[in-house]
Amino acid sequence: MASVELKDIRKSYGTLEVVHGVSLSIEDGEFIALVGPSGCGKSTLLRMIAGLEEITDGEVMIGGRVVNPLTPRERNIAMVFQSYALYPHMSVAENMGFNLKLSGVAKPEIEKRVGEAARMLALTDLLDRKPSQLSGGQRQRVAMGRAIVRDPAVFLFDEPLSNLDAKLRVQMRTEIKSLHQKVGTTSIYVTHDQIEAMTLADRIVVLNQGNIEQVGTPLELYRQPANLFVAGFIGSPAMNILDGVVDADNGEPAVRLGDGSAIRIAPQRKVRRGQPVKIGLRPEHFATTGTGSIVAGRTLLVEPTGAQTHVLFEFAGTQVTAVVDGDHPAHYGAHFEAVADGAKVYVFDGASGVAL
Amino acid sequence: MTDQSTSIRMGAGTRLYLYVSLTLVAALVLVPLLATALGGFKSLGELRVNPFGLPSKWLWSNYLDILFGDRYWRQMVNSLFIAVMTVFLTVVVSAMAAFTLAHVKFFGANHLLNYFLIGLMFPVATAILPLFIRIRDLGLLDTYWGVILPQVAFGLGMSILLFRNYFRNLPEELFQAAFVDGCGYIRFFWHISLPLSRPIIATVSIISFVNSWNSYIVPLIMLNTETKYPWPLGIMVYRGEFGTQWQLVLAFITLTILPTVIVFFLAQKHIIAGLTAGAVKG
Numbered sequence A: 001m002a003s004v005e006l007k008d009i010r011k012s013y014g015t016l017e018v019v020h021g022v023s024l025s026i027e028d029g030e031f032i033a034l035v036g037p038s039g040c041g042k043s044t045l046l047r048m049i050a051g052l053e054e055i056t057d058g059e060v061m062i063g064g065r066v067v068n069p070l071t072p073r074e075r076n077i078a079m080v081f082q083s084y085a086l087y088p089h090m091s092v093a094e095n096m097g098f099n100l101k102l103s104g105v106a107k108p109e110i111e112k113r114v115g116e117a118a119r120m121l122a123l124t125d126l127l128d129r130k131p132s133q134l135s136g137g138q139r140q141r142v143a144m145g146r147a148i149v150r151d152p153a154v155f156l157f158d159e160p161l162s163n164l165d166a167k168l169r170v171q172m173r174t175e176i177k178s179l180h181q182k183v184g185t186t187s188i189y190v191t192h193d194q195i196e197a198m199t200l201a202d203r204i205v206v207l208n209q210g211n212i213e214q215v216g217t218p219l220e221l222y223r224q225p226a227n228l229f230v231a232g233f234i235g236s237p238a239m240n241i242l243d244g245v246v247d248a249d250n251g252e253p254a255v256r257l258g259d260g261s262a263i264r265i266a267p268q269r270k271v272r273r274g275q276p277v278k279i280g281l282r283p284e285h286f287a288t289t290g291t292g293s294i295v296a297g298r299t300l301l302v303e304p305t306g307a308q309t310h311v312l313f314e315f316a317g318t319q320v321t322a323v324v325d326g327d328h329p330a331h332y333g334a335h336f337e338a339v340a341d342g343a344k345v346y347v348f349d350g351a352s353g354v355a356l
Numbered sequence B: 001m002t003d004q005s006t007s008i009r010m011g012a013g014t015r016l017y018l019y020v021s022l023t024l025v026a027a028l029v030l031v032p033l034l035a036t037a038l039g040g041f042k043s044l045g046e047l048r049v050n051p052f053g054l055p056s057k058w059l060w061s062n063y064l065d066i067l068f069g070d071r072y073w074r075q076m077v078n079s080l081f082i083a084v085m086t087v088f089l090t091v092v093v094s095a096m097a098a099f100t101l102a103h104v105k106f107f108g109a110n111h112l113l114n115y116f117l118i119g120l121m122f123p124v125a126t127a128i129l130p131l132f133i134r135i136r137d138l139g140l141l142d143t144y145w146g147v148i149l150p151q152v153a154f155g156l157g158m159s160i161l162l163f164r165n166y167f168r169n170l171p172e173e174l175f176q177a178a179f180v181d182g183c184g185y186i187r188f189f190w191h192i193s194l195p196l197s198r199p200i201i202a203t204v205s206i207i208s209f210v211n212s213w214n215s216y217i218v219p220l221i222m223l224n225t226e227t228k229y230p231w232p233l234g235i236m237v238y239r240g241e242f243g244t245q246w247q248l249v250l251a252f253i254t255l256t257i258l259p260t261v262i263v264f265f266l267a268q269k270h271i272i273a274g275l276t277a278g279a280v281k282g
Helices: A042-050 A092-102 A107-120 A136-148 A166-183 A194-200 A218-223 A228-233 B012-039 B044-049 B061-068 B070-103 B109-121 B124-137 B144-169 B172-181 B185-196 B198-213 B217-222 B231-238 B246-276
Strands: A004-013 A016-026 A031-035 A057-062 A077-080 A154-158 A186-191 A203-208 A211-216 A240-249 A252-257 A262-264 A276-281 A293-304 A308-315 A318-325 A335-340 A346-349
Touching (some): A016 A057, A031 A042, A042 A057, A042 A154, A166 A194, A194 A218, A211 A218, A228 A240, A262 A293, B012 B246, B061 B246, B070 B144, B070 B198, B070 B231, B109 B144, B124 B144, B144 B198, B144 B217, B185 B198
Antiparallel strands (some): A203 A211, A240 A252, A240 A276, A293 A308, A308 A318
């Protein structure tokens, strides 16, 4: 186990820079998720930490030691790949023990450690099978087992669940989390799925176009997004973003939207009158009763999910999603009305997108 | 006929066309083979008047004389030794070269590959004179190595091409996983690439085995001692100054192609897998 420290990491392919000076420190035993849309550089960053990709500039430190020139093996990292990357000609036990065999560990010791890892992952009955005889979830577990047996300083996960079906993904997510709680190894997890990141990670790093947008605990990112990008990325369904200008509504601070309607905002927001802003309304923050600014329009789409219903309706010239209780009546074409609590309205600068 | 339900239905005309054309193609291959095998049972006189039909009288002596003479076995052993060494060296050298060309990026890698591939364009016959002089200078004339080495050299182009395409189609993540597990290039080659390459090794082996087995011109130029002759040269013995004992030639050919036919059928499954591997991702 070890801490990981990134200092101004850069990556260029020729003249094209794809990672622009990322600095991050990860504590010993922490579970960090790197999230972002495709092409944001999260996998590249992970592969630079792994030693599979050359670092153009900056330093990677694992356990206080600069590891830039070291091979993956010397860095003592283990990696779980999206496609599992199991060796097709080796049995499960051989797959898991391959690293130890290469390191010259004695056979009985390999068997013992593989056995332990197999028990932890419920693979004991499958040790003699070939990867082709396993289901997707079992393969993923073998890939994790291969990482565990080595007792590495850092676990690296590169979108390990993207190849699984939805139900198995949820199940494996729980397994990864409980595994981390058991072994407590520092883990870095790359995903494009914000739900995975939210549920697994101690802290989340949101990346966009090779830059860190925000680092924080899942709830920090959800409650206090630093900018429009993070606000739009974290949360499902995504936050509604509306353009407006800061104004007053009966003496209270508010944002005047394009169609003239006003949405109250919290008085402590650092805005000035006439400033062009964007406001963010989380679909789940709409209430059907209570006090606040009225948001209403014609219903365009109703998506029941059981406990809750997602309602898409027209408001201020754009489309807004609200999440309401499953019992709330909503019909296509009907008038839908909800209330937005001023304290829960996010305000972002119109030009820079920074939270105000 | 169980697979009819799963395949595309075709009309009677299409089916007739398929059967007729396939029969024609099969006949093109099979008739000469059968004529050769049957011709070995005939006398020279009958061969002249009835080249394709069944022999009127089955002469087993042609085959038995060859089988019980020591020339046939000596030449088979010579052919086998040359072929096995050719296969072994071709597989080892071309697999290693192809692995390097597939995985290691270095300056001039593409030019080097092209250089090897240019070799595909030249038949051995065009290079026979310089080849003879070079082998003579190396002092390898009239030795097995004088035949083996040129055969390996001429087989490299095709073999490297086949191996390289196969290696390149191994998933990239497999290499990265092995790298993380502590493999370098050499360990990856031995522990991961080679065990996964059985189909392509079988393909390359068969191709170079058959080429070597049937090779005529290289041994003809390089070998002088009759005890070192592989079988294609051995047939020459039946060609006299005034006439050729065709019935013996045919019997001899039948007996010599038999091993390759057997080997081919044994390895057929691997060959087909190897030739199509890399054509589609799967």
